[in-house]
Amino acid sequence: MTALDHRYRGEHPVRTLAYLFREDRRGIAVAVGAFMVKHSPTWTLPLITANVIDVLVARKPVAELWINTAVLLLLLMLNYPGHLLYVRNMHGAIRRMGTRVRSALCRRMQDLSIGYHSRVSAGVLQTKVIRDVEGVEQMAQQASDGGLSALAMLIGGLGVIAVKVPLALPVFLLVVPAASFLVMRMRDRMRSDNESFRQEVERLSSRVSEMTTLIPITRAHGLEQDALHRVDHTLSKVLRSGLRLDLVNGRFGSLAWIILNMLGVGFLAGSALVAYYGVLPITAGDVVMLSTFFATLTASVTTLMSLTPVIGKGLEAVRSIGEVLQAPDLEQNAGKDEVAAVTGRFEFRDVTYEYEPGRRAVDGLDLTVTPGETLALVGASGAGKSTVLNLVIGFLRPTSGTILLDGRDMETLDLRTYRRFVSVVPQESILFEGSIKENVTYGMRDVPDETVRQALRDANAMEFIDRLPAGLDTVVGERGARLSGGQKQRLAIARALIRDPRVLILDEATSALDSRSEALVQEALGRLVAGRTVFVVAHRLSTIRGADRIVVMADGRIAEIGSHDQLVRSGGLYSGLQAAQTG
Incomplete structure (x- = not known):
């Protein structure tokens, strides 16, 4: 110390x-x-x-x-x-x-x-x-x-x-x-x-x-x-x-x-x-x-x-x-139970989160996510989607209510050990000034080049890396300045793939991409989500059509829940959002 x-x-x-x-x-x-x-x-x-x-x-x-x-x-x-x-x-x-x-x-x-x-x-x-x-x-x-x-x-x-x-x-x-x-x-x-x-x-x-x-x-x-x-x-x-x-x-x-x-x-x-x-x-x-x-x-x-x-x-x-x-706003993990394995079952029991008293970002959320399920969260800005993702990652703790991970209250767990089984692909990929390999294997040691290449192939990234003079050793620049948005996102997907996570968080992962880059990233995401519990936030409803269930949120509450086809047929809030984007 x-x-x-x-x-x-x-x-x-x-x-x-x-x-x-x-x-x-x-x-x-x-x-x-x-x-x-x-x-x-x-x-x-x-x-x-x-x-x-x-x-x-x-x-x-x-x-x-x-x-x-x-x-x-x-x-x-x-x-x-x-x-x-x-x-x-x-x-x-x-x-x-x-x-x-x-x-x-x-x-x-x-x-x-x-x-x-x-x-x-x-x-x-x-x-x-x-x-x-x-x-x-x-x-x-x-x-x-x-x-x-x-x-x-x-x-x-x-x-x-x-x-x-x-x-x-x-x-x-x-x-x-x-x-x-x-x-x-x-x-x-x-x-x-x-x-x-x-x-x-x-x-x-x-x-x-x-x-x-x-x-x-x-x-x-x-x-x-x-x-x-x-x-x-x-x-x-x-x-x-x-x-x-x-x-x-x-x-x-x-x-x-x-x-x-x-x-x-x-x-x-x-x-x-x-x-x-x-x-x-x-x-x-x-x-x-x-x-x-x-x-x-x-x-x-x-x-x-x-x-x-x-x-x-x-x-x-x-x-x-x-x-x-002396800042008191610490994430307290000392002395809590370590997480040795994750199957990916989440239960939200009457979960509420307030950023400040009287302003509820999530209000009385009751939801169960089964292992291997892909759950999409949609809704207007401020509906509470990102707050739910932060609760899943453990960045935020519920103001009231309980979140269970594989039947265990997350308040009792050392979240640092839990996050070893979590990968996040954000809207804007965060890279540091180093080589492509260093960025993909960040935090991992002695990873063979072939393992890195396979992750990059699965992420549809090798098609541009092979054209770079230094290949895997190409320096990406500060915050990935030498790469396009689509290229950075594919590196973020490779970074997630190589860790083989049990829980995957996709936060607007394709919203800032052009149509060609989005197609490549969507194809890579299809490989990434297989067999994992996935939480997806997306504004483009076309990107979540294949989700097992879609949760439509409004003012921190669940307004609707179901598959894409079910929600379209119901003629509710999701149907209106779908019509607005396709019409």
Whole structure:
């Protein structure tokens, strides 16, 4: 199980980050130790500089000068191996964390219901997997590089001051509450603006994804300017939100710089006056050391404060990732009975499904489908046909009522194991950018070429594949762009055939084809349906004449049921649809 997989519960993002890095905590401890060693010259330099000045002013033995120089050179030489050790452990931990989170997100997306994916744009989910995880990685890298540098300087510097000039320590500690006050005042505003900016970027991602998908339609209807206007409108919102966030970060950074440097000027003058009037026993070297330390410690606090916007943005990315990881709309399969075999008998007992309260897509469905039967579903748009198919596949669960598969309540079954016996041929075949063989055998291993060829022959696809230069190894392009609609559908049928399913779902499988392609696909479908339980949705009634039974649906209910000839003779709703299509 990967980090955060099924674990995120809306906890504070800092706790989530601690959990993410749990597997690499030893390496991170080594990295922190290496960083402190490699960074030690930054806080030892003011001390060594003070020692050198005191050697010169007090005319101490010159050997002390060489000892201080040798110590500094040794620490400088340790920087190289220390830095490599730090990068290998810290940056390696950050990269592995990013990989684990992306894996957890992808796993979660596979477990989320189809209803969730219909509500949330694919572009938004892509943004979370790519941009938000990258934001967390960048936050971790910048916080570790800049934050550890500042903390090393603070801890080392305050330690030296506590030993050399302990009476000056309280003055240095004034910087911390001053910085904390600024952070507390700006924190809520920065979080709000980070969240607003992140949401606008997600909307932009969704809009761009939509635009690229619709380019053929946009170009065909001359709507390029309309599409650009929609994107430009979203870009304007991203611009305004981004500028608002930049102004908040800018005000924060400027106020922090002014306040901390004013404290530095005051401390420089104060330490000089203390030494001048002999109020405290401090040397000229101590004055130089204290003023240098105050400048560097102030810079360190400024660095830590400048990380606040970066950390705020990164924590907002963690919250964004959490929106997916804690989404409750899961398909629950864990612990349920596995399906080892399917004969294909379905019983719908008073099944109702509501997409939202009061809007019933399927209303009181009572229906029994026997093994090997071909059942066609017809009716007007919105009649409930596709909802019934989604209930059969298990994408949707009944709001009320029961669906039995071979006598077993589907609510008690692990639907992932059931779907191994199901194949779907949709209206638009979904292909990925790979070879014909890879698309047909998707999810299957070590399938012989001859088995693939037989499936393609049965799907009437070899007649065009034989004409392709690379044959089965021909790359189909993104979403099958190099193939026609009929060719893609025949590959989808071959993909179904090679799996030898017990349950077959045909969702408008020929509605978008020309007459020649439809004839070839219909012939292939005739081979595919043999001996299987088949659910068919079709608008063209001519394609379902051979179905064992036809269910005519209206407003989520069964209006009529029977064979083609029976329904035509009855003179009911189906007869009217038939007359409209043939007349």
